[in-house]
Amino acid sequence: MEAREIMHPSDAKTIQVFRSLKGFDLVASIAMRYGYERLYRGENLGELVKVTDENFPEVARALHDVVSRVGIEEPHLFIYNSPQMDAYTFGNEDPFIAISSSMVEKMEPQELHCIIAHECGHILCQHSLYLTILRIMEEAGSLMGLLSDTVFLPCLMALRYWSRSGELSADRCASAVVGEETFQRTMLKLTSGLAEIHGDPYQLVRQAAEYEELRGESIWDRIQQAGRVALNTHPQMCERALEAHRWGKSWQYRQLRVDSQKA
Amino acid sequence: MPIVFETPLSRFFTSSRADSSMDRDLSFLAHCKNSELQKLCDILTHDKDGRLRLAERLTSTEVYLENYPEQMQALAPAVADELLRFGSNSIATALRYNTPDSYETVVRRVCHQMRVKVGKYDNAATMEHALLEELCESGLKSLTLEELRTVADQLEIPAKGLTKQAIAAAILAAMRVSPMFFRRVAVSMTYEFLSFVIGRGVAVVGARSLQRSLGVLAGPLGWIIIAGWTAWDIASPAYRVCIPAVIQVALMRLELQEEGRDA
Numbered sequence: 435m436e437a438r439e440i441m442h443p444s445d446a447k448t449i450q451v452f453r454s455l456k457g458f459d460l461v462a463s464i465a466m467r468y469g470y471e472r473l474y475r476g477e478n479l480g481e482l483v484k485v486t487d488e489n490f491p492e493v494a495r496a497l498h499d500v501v502s503r504v505g506i507e508e509p510h511l512f513i514y515n516s517p518q519m520d521a522y523t524f525g526n527e528d529p530f531i532a533i534s535s536s537m538v539e540k541m542e543p544q545e546l547h548c549i550i551a552h553e554c555g556h557i558l559c560q561h562s563l564y565l566t567i568l569r570i571m572e573e574a575g576s577l578m579g580l581l582s583d584t585v586f587l588p589c590l591m592a593l594r595y596w597s598r599s600g601e602l603s604a605d606r607c608a609s610a611v612v613g614e615e616t617f618q619r620t621m622l623k624l625t626s627g628l629a630e631i632h633g634d635p636y637q638l639v640r641q642a643a644e645y646e647e648l649r650g651e652s653i654w655d656r657i658q659q660a661g662r663v664a665l666n667t668h669p670q671m672c673e674r675a676l677e678a679h680r681w682g683k684s685w686q687y688r689q690l691r692v693d694s695q696k697a
Numbered sequence: 698m699p700i701v702f703e704t705p706l707s708r709f710f711t712s713s714r715a716d717s718s719m720d721r722d723l724s725f726l727a728h729c730k731n732s733e734l735q736k737l738c739d740i741l742t743h744d745k746d747g748r749l750r751l752a753e754r755l756t757s758t759e760v761y762l763e764n765y766p767e768q769m770q771a772l773a774p775a776v777a778d779e780l781l782r783f784g785s786n787s788i789a790t791a792l793r794y795n796t797p798d799s800y801e802t803v804v805r806r807v808c809h810q811m812r813v814k815v816g817k818y819d820n821a822a823t824m825e826h827a828l829l830e831e832l833c834e835s836g837l838k839s840l841t842l843e844e845l846r847t848v849a850d851q852l853e854i855p856a857k858g859l860t861k862q863a864i865a866a867a868i869l870a871a872m873r874v875s876p877m878f879f880r881r882v883a884v885s886m887t888y889e890f891l892s893f894v895i896g897r898g899v900a901v902v903g904a905r906s907l908q909r910s911l912g913v914l915a916g917p918l919g920w921i922i923i924a925g926w927t928a929w930d931i932a933s934p935a936y937r938v939c940i941p942a943v944i945q946v947a948l949m950r951l952e953l954q955e956e957g958r959d960a
Binding site for chain 2: 438442446450680681684685
């Protein structure tokens, strides 16, 4: 799999802009190498449980399988204690994935594949490198208080917009690895927080149509809804489900599914 | 069960005209070969290094996801719409309730930019023909004697003992007499000179920036004028996209006409 095959157009264009900014890559990679990457590596080894073939064979198998399909170097995988279903990835030279205990408990094996494939999608697209800049701004913001919010707000909004687009690329990766239906079921579980889901796995796609109807009623509705999500780092769940559904009709998706099934 | 949902969430205020109507000068695109339409579509969506164009809007549409690259005929109206948008001023398009200029206007603009003489009442096909003729003529002039002899040999024009100017004149005369010759020369010459055409477009933009930077010295009133000018310029037709796209359309029209003659 190649990054350009799964990248959402908005994500691909924003990364092109980042790369065209002189010094942006350099600042991000220096901050990553000497700051966050080593910091998190220490934190992971100190506070989280590392997944190996011996202690969590099923989770380790899922990782091996997904990595071979996505075609990246195998990242380290950790499990952390949290009742929230969540997962994240970080690192550029030596990336890792961390998954919450609740996720491991509640997800079926294929759904766990989906979560890991989503994180591998971030690694494939090198999102962590550029996410570092967002982190620096956020942390500088919390240190400097209101002033920095005023200064950084437009940049922060732009970076959050990109962050949301990046999630859609990672969703495409997950969808290509496990298939759209499994992806939609995983989204439903993540949204509801429930361990078991019955009925229509495309519920969120239907909800997206309803949401779009609500949003399209007036310009005021559009502004209100856009304002509500302007600072979110992740797109709304219904939007993610809809985007994956739209991409599920594409030739690129079909090609990647064939390749994924061969792997 | 597939869910039909047309409006993409990513578009805030705009709606696409692509599915409703098609410019009459571009309606022939729906009958062109899949591979030719794909070439045109790629010119509009990707730059020469294969990166997505920042201003393109096609790749995130439902119709693109569903049809590219296998059923390009179904994508033809959207491709035509995208071409017209690249050839029109975005601000003027928005003021006309999201309606871009006609293809005839876009071709006229391209001919003007390329300094090709066209009549006030010439239609799009005639202007395209003049554009191709001009490109072939300037292309032939820039070839060496050996290269011209090779072209003449390929076209089965006896060129033994003739000077460079005489061979070029013979090829041009043959082109004007025979539509088949015209097509063959146009196809072989045009692609050679696309990069030259793009380079020329960039040079013109550079010259404008220089003129504009002088306006900074004109004080606050000058700044306001410059700001408006810059906004208008940014919204102006993207020649580096629409020049090669119009040339591709011209070649496709020529090819279709030729096929019609053969049939």
